[in-house]
Amino acid sequence: MDDSSSSHQLPIVTHLFEPIKLKKLPHLTHYISNLQPLPNPLDHNPYFNTLHLQNFYITPNDVVLSHATRFAYRTAGPRNNVYFNPPEVRVAIVTCGGLCPGLNTVIRELVVGLWNLYGNREIFGITGGYRGFYSTEPVPLNPSIVHYWHNKGGTLLQTSRGGFDLCKIVDAIQNRGFNQVYIIGGDGTMRGAVKIFNEIRQRKLNIAVVGIPKTVDNDIGIIDRSFGFQTAVEMAQQAISAAHVEAESAVNGIGLVKLMGRSTGHIALHATLSSRDVDCCLIPELDFYLEGKGGLFEFLDQRLKENGHAVLVVAEGAGQDIIPRTDSQKEERDESGNLVFLDVGVWLKSELKRWWDREHPGELFTVKYIDPTYMIRAVHANATDNLYCTLLAHSAIHGVMGGYTGFVAGPINGNYAYIPLEDVACANNPVNTKDHNWSWVRSVTNQPDFLKS
Numbered sequence: 001m002d003d004s005s006s007s008h009q010l011p012i013v014t015h016l017f018e019p020i021k022l023k024k025l026p027h028l029t030h031y032i033s034n035l036q037p038l039p040n041p042l043d044h045n046p047y048f049n050t051l052h053l054q055n056f057y058i059t060p061n062d063v064v065l066s067h068a069t070r071f072a073y074r075t076a077g078p079r080n081n082v083y084f085n086p087p088e089v090r091v092a093i094v095t096c097g098g099l100c101p102g103l104n105t106v107i108r109e110l111v112v113g114l115w116n117l118y119g120n121r122e123i124f125g126i127t128g129g130y131r132g133f134y135s136t137e138p139v140p141l142n143p144s145i146v147h148y149w150h151n152k153g154g155t156l157l158q159t160s161r162g163g164f165d166l167c168k169i170v171d172a173i174q175n176r177g178f179n180q181v182y183i184i185g186g187d188g189t190m191r192g193a194v195k196i197f198n199e200i201r202q203r204k205l206n207i208a209v210v211g212i213p214k215t216v217d218n219d220i221g222i223i224d225r226s227f228g229f230q231t232a233v234e235m236a237q238q239a240i241s242a243a244h245v246e247a248e249s250a251v252n253g254i255g256l257v258k259l260m261g262r263s264t265g266h267i268a269l270h271a272t273l274s275s276r277d278v279d280c281c282l283i284p285e286l287d288f289y290l291e292g293k294g295g296l297f298e299f300l301d302q303r304l305k306e307n308g309h310a311v312l313v314v315a316e317g318a319g320q321d322i323i324p325r326t327d328s329q330k331e332e333r334d335e336s337g338n339l340v341f342l343d344v345g346v347w348l349k350s351e352l353k354r355w356w357d358r359e360h361p362g363e364l365f366t367v368k369y370i371d372p373t374y375m376i377r378a379v380h381a382n383a384t385d386n387l388y389c390t391l392l393a394h395s396a397i398h399g400v401m402g403g404y405t406g407f408v409a410g411p412i413n414g415n416y417a418y419i420p421l422e423d424v425a426c427a428n429n430p431v432n433t434k435d436h437n438w439s440w441v442r443s444v445t446n447q448p449d450f451l452k453s
């Protein structure tokens with residue numbers, strides 16, 4: 001072995017043996033001194049805790065390792081002791097932000113799990129997102145009310161953007177006597193949940209706060225993926241397939257599909273890989289250009305010559321830097337403070353037509369633009385996502401009953417774990433366009449790398 005190769009290998013070996021630290025998880029006993037552990041009611045639950053099951057309870061030694069963060073996280077699941085007495089438990093459940101397949105399943109499983117596993121009876125839904133804490137009356141929930149909810153898209157508790165008023169929210173939680181708060185939402189919601197948790201801790205209240213990450217865009221980091229994402233990818237197939245049929249049936253036909261994905265292109269990417277009909281996938285993480293050598297037009301010109309048609313998938317957040325916009329459009333934000341995007345699909349369609357008329361005047365050319373928008377997320381979860389939602393909800397309940405707070409339940413390498421809310425709130429999950437996965441995309445589409453030489 002020569003010197004250069006050994007110097008290459010050394011850092012990798014060192015990396016493998018780096019010590020992995022356990023992530024500290026906030027617990028109610030950290031700031032409430034007189035809290036006493038109680039025996040877990042699951043000791044007497046013949047349906048869940050089958051007595052012959054060994055190692056039923058998760059111990060402090062059970063951890064899940066994350067390759068990405070190089071931390072160990074506490075394994076999710078029931079604990080030997082609980083820190084809530086079920087007759088004294090009062091639960092609030094809220095959904096915030098955009099829709100995502102599976103929201104109703106999570107709510108249903110929270111209600112059913114809290115009721116059946118631990119015998120909690122005071123369970124309430126907060127309606128219309130964060131603002132619902134201080135502006136509407138909580139709705140009582142029980143298993144018979146929610147029994148069919150997993151078959152419905154959207155959220156039967158309703159949701160909204162904006163309306164985050166920290167003081168009013170925590171006052172309402174305190175005044176209404178809630179001591180377990182389950183917050184289901186995306187990156188914005190999780191940032192709000194951190195603030196609620198910190199305020200509750202500051203006031204030294206015996207109230208546990210847990211986040212259940214929801215995002216159809218899959219833009220939350222640390223966890224493997226967010227619920228509803230797979231359902232959305234599946235729904236996107238119909239749009240791609242229609243675009244393919246339209247493109248194939250036209251002379252010089254282009255099928256253009258815009259898919260959701262505000263800052264990440266996971267839906268577009270996964271839909272592209274699973275469809276195999278896509279010639280080019282444009283995502284927010286990838287800068288692209290239209291004209292000149294190595295540009296989109298040159299590539300499409302070639303594809304049309306070779307194939308007679310092409311399919312283009314674009315994530316809604318792609319190309320936002322190169323779409324011309326007015327000063328006021330640059331500032332436009334939704335109620336939650338998210339930047340409002342211009343329609344990249346409409347812009348691309350008109351740019352494509354302009355290019356073709358200039359380069360191939362008089363020749364037939366068709367662009368069929370399909371924007372399925374809400375159709376990919378306003379559906380109920382598929383079987384895989386429904387199962388995932390159930391495990392998430394139950395993991396959250398076990399953690400809260402065990403006294404943990406300020407955490408998120410989610411899968412890491414397929415194992416359910418508890419992650420500090422704060423870490424999840426600031427971990428985004430961009431598509432890495434410098435890894436093998438992206439090479440795979442390029443090998444499926446043969447699209448350009450858009451690196452100007």
Ligand SMILES: Nc1ncnc2c1ncn2[C@@H]1O[C@H](COP(=O)(O)OP(=O)(O)O)[C@@H](O)[C@H]1O
Pocket residue numbers: 096097098129130131160161162163164185186187188189190191192193195214215335336337338
């Ligand atoms: N930085 C933040 N601090 C507090 N609340 C926030 C923050 N960002 C967003 N929120 C609130 O979280 C809720 C959902 O946020 P939004 O960005 O619309 O959706 P999502 O949670 O799906 O990303 C809204 O009520 C919004 O006001």
Ligand SMILES: O=P(O)(O)OC[C@H]1O[C@](O)(COP(=O)(O)O)[C@@H](O)[C@@H]1O
Pocket residue numbers: 097098099186187188214215216217260261262316334377
């Ligand atoms: O029209 P709305 O409700 O603001 O939703 C549009 C946005 O919601 C999303 O589907 C999901 O975003 P969030 O999960 O952050 O709410 C984005 O892809 C999209 O930009």
Ligand SMILES: [Mg+2]
Pocket residue numbers: 097186187188
């Ligand atoms: Mg968001």
